Amino acid sequence: MAIRSILINVEDVKRSVDFYTRYLGAEVVEASDDSAVLDAVAGQLRLVRLGAGAGGAGAGGAGGGDASTWIPDDLQAGFRHVGFKVADMDARVDALHKGGVPFHLEPIHAEGDVRITFFYDPDGTLLELVEGPLQYHEVFDREAVDADWALGTPTRPRFDHVAETVNDLEATKQYFGELGYSLMSGIHQPSDDRGFEIAFLRDGDTSLEIFTYEKVEKSKRQPQLEAPGFLAVEFEGGMPPGAESVGTRAGLEIVADPDGLLHAVTGS
Incomplete structure (x- = not known):
């Protein structure tokens, strides 16, 4: 399991625990007023209250942190969303609708013969549900794809991937290769004129879903450690060359990859 956890800054730990257990089947490992750890099958969600344990670049006071500069535009480099595999898309979407959860994209059939939908957690983290085994257009590592498919239909939502927009796929492959990742597969988007x-x-039971746009310019977000929503990915392994330290949060040194994805590396 190359990704140990997803760190998320939250305004209210209890509210976020309720959200993730109610709508995404996460199970509580531990929880307090300042933090919580939730099991999401193939990894953990670590919730950290804004203002608790603040430190490093962009740190805010105890009043709830900084306004996030993340925007729901895949042309902003860095973090894009957290994805979960599900077996019961319609039932979960119905529950989300009944709960008044804001959607970014209602369910659609997508390239790769899967159904997907996007919505927001209480602090603005963009989340994706994916139903069905993804049929890749290109396979570069057959063994990794077979292992992915062998995970089967999840009995409860299973953390599956983190998506990132990058400027240079080859540089990204090299960077995350230091953490044990290799190119598994690809999906084309023939109807998108942005390239x-x-x-x-892939490494272990989860993926990095890498977006590239060859025909348009991308923007870059400055690191924020005390803004609501997604904070960082916690990886296993050694620190990649080129990682830029941006401060500390939740007891971890947080670094940025060349495209601004914040992450920590905590060893194997």
Whole structure:
């Protein structure tokens, strides 16, 4: 399991625990007023209250952190969403609708013969549900794809991937290769005139879903450690060359990859 956890800054730990257990079947490992750890089958969600344990670049006071500069535009480099595999898309979407959860994209059939939908957690983290085994257009590592499919239909939502927009796929492959990732597969987007392609880097039971756009410019977000929503990915392994330290949060040194994805590396 190359990704140990997803760190998320939250305004209210209890509210976020309720959201993730109610709508995404996460199970509580531990929880307090300042933090919580939730099991999401193939990894953990670590919720950290804004203002608790603040430190490093962009740190805010105890009043709830900084306004996030993340925007729901895949042309902003860095973090894009957290994805979960599900077996019961319609039932979960119905529950989300009844709960008044805001959607970014209602369910659609997508390239790769899967159904997907996007919505937001209480602090603005963009989440994706994926139903069905993804049928890749290109396979570069047959063994990794077979292992992916062998995970089967999840009995409860299973953390599956983190998506990132990058400027240079080859540089991204090299960077995350230091953490044990290799190119598994790809999906084309023939109807998108921006030159949109998706590559999947794999290690263990989860992926990095890498977006590239060859025909348009991308923007870059400055690191924020005390803004609501997604904070960082916690990886296993050694620190990649080129990682830029941006401060500390939740007891971890947080670094940025060349495209601004914040992450920590905590060893194997």
